[in-house]
Amino acid sequence: MSQDKHAFVEETAFLEEARSKIEVVGLSPEAWREAYAKVIDNYERLLKVVEVLTHQATQLENKLEKARAQLELQKKALSTEVEGLEKQIQIQQKEVHKKAQERDILYDRMGKTRMMLIVVFAVLLVVVSFMVYYLFVDTARMIELVKQIHGIETK
Amino acid sequence: MRNLVIEPTSKTPKVILNADLGIFEITGRSIPEDAIGFYRKVLDWIEEYSKNPLTDTTFKFQLEYFNTSSSKCLLDIFRKLERMHKNGHKVSIRWHYDADDEDMAETGQDYQALLDVPFELVPV
Numbered sequence: 001m002s003q004d005k006h007a008f009v010e011e012t013a014f015l016e017e018a019r020s021k022i023e024v025v026g027l028s029p030e031a032w033r034e035a036y037a038k039v040i041d042n043y044e045r046l047l048k049v050v051e052v053l054t055h056q057a058t059q060l061e062n063k064l065e066k067a068r069a070q071l072e073l074q075k076k077a078l079s080t081e082v083e084g085l086e087k088q089i090q091i092q093q094k095e096v097h098k099k100a101q102e103r104d105i106l107y108d109r110m111g112k113t114r115m116m117l118i119v120v121f122a123v124l125l126v127v128v129s130f131m132v133y134y135l136f137v138d139t140a141r142m143i144e145l146v147k148q149i150h151g152i153e154t155k
Numbered sequence: 156m157r158n159l160v161i162e163p164t165s166k167t168p169k170v171i172l173n174a175d176l177g178i179f180e181i182t183g184r185s186i187p188e189d190a191i192g193f194y195r196k197v198l199d200w201i202e203e204y205s206k207n208p209l210t211d212t213t214f215k216f217q218l219e220y221f222n223t224s225s226s227k228c229l230l231d232i233f234r235k236l237e238r239m240h241k242n243g244h245k246v247s248i249r250w251h252y253d254a255d256d257e258d259m260a261e262t263g264q265d266y267q268a269l270l271d272v273p274f275e276l277v278p279v
Contacts, residue, residue, distance in 0.1 A: 006191045007227040049230055052265045057223050059258045 014042050156207075159200045167193055168218060172200050177209055181232075182217040182251075190224035194232070201235045208244050212236075217251035217279070218259070226262075233270050240272040247273040254278035 021027070021035050134142035156174055163169035168183035187193045214236060216229070233248065240246040250266065252259035260276065267274040 007224055007231075010231070048269050049227070052230070052269055053223055053226055055265060056226050056262055059262070060223065063220075063258065 011042070011046055018042075156200075156203055159196060161196070168221075170197060172197070172204070174204060174209060177211070177213075179212060179214040180217070181229075182215070184219050185221035185225040187222075187225070190222065190228050194225070194228035198228070198231055198235065201232060205235060205239045205242075205244075208239060208246075211245045212239070213247050213249060215249045215251060219253065219256075230266070230269070233266060233272070237270050237272040247275065249275045249277050251277045251279050 018035065018039050027035075134145070158175060159170060159172040161167070161170040163183045166184065166186050166188075168181050168185045171178050171180045173179070181197070185193075214232075221229070236246050236248060248266075248270075250263035252263055260278065263274075263276045267276065
């Protein structure tokens with residue numbers, strides 16, 4: 001405010017000048033008329049300046065109001081967007097959780113399958129070992145067994 | 156006389172007062188906290204310039220936004236230019252404004268109506 005006061009230095013100076021005129025004793029009617037006309041001129045000029053400044057101040061207020069309204073709209077739009085994003089995050093989190101559960105189930109099944117394969121492989125290994133043993137190491141026993149089986153079957 | 160060049164900031168306009176080249180411009184945004192302090196240098200420069208001006212002085216103003224204090228300072232500048240004009244010097248003011256900015260056009264019209272100096276409105 002004090003800074004703005006200095007914006008009217010000329011006007012203030014004129015006011016002081018006009019005020020000091022009143023103190024002057026014995027001023028002629030002509031001089032009074034002249035001084036008064038000057039006051040009117042300056043007052044008129046000041047009035048026009050005030051009109052212009054008031055008009056501009058109103059324009060600025062309107063601009064600010066528009067900007068404020070626009071900001072409000074943008075704020076609302078942003079809030080809606082944030083809400084949407086939060087919902088999306090929740091959905092994604094649920095999806096991730098579901099996928100994690102599915103992965104755990106899959107790992108569990110894979111573990112069981114692996115175990116079963118190991119067992120099957122072990123059984124096969126035992127069977128093959130027996131076959132290799134009787135085919136190549138104890139062939140006589142193999143023949144005997146075959147005969148025995150054949151005999152049981154023939155019976 | 157020395158030229159006056161003030162670089163713009165986010166709150167103050169660019170000022171080029173170059174009597175050698177005949178460039179007199181105030182462009183940009185004018186919302187300084189101390190508009191009076193800012194424009195004091197400009198007003199003093201014009202006051203000094205008015206004592207011995209060029210044959211033809213065209214002052215260009217192209218402001219995108221300014222506060223009320225700046226507006227009063229602009230009026231003071233215009234008054235000085237008006238005085239030069241009344242003293243018989245060739246002076247004109249060109250008020251450039253964004254063609255879409257109705258407010259700035261109106262502001263120019265306000266000044267135009269207030270002053271007794273050639274004042275041209277230039278939409279850009």
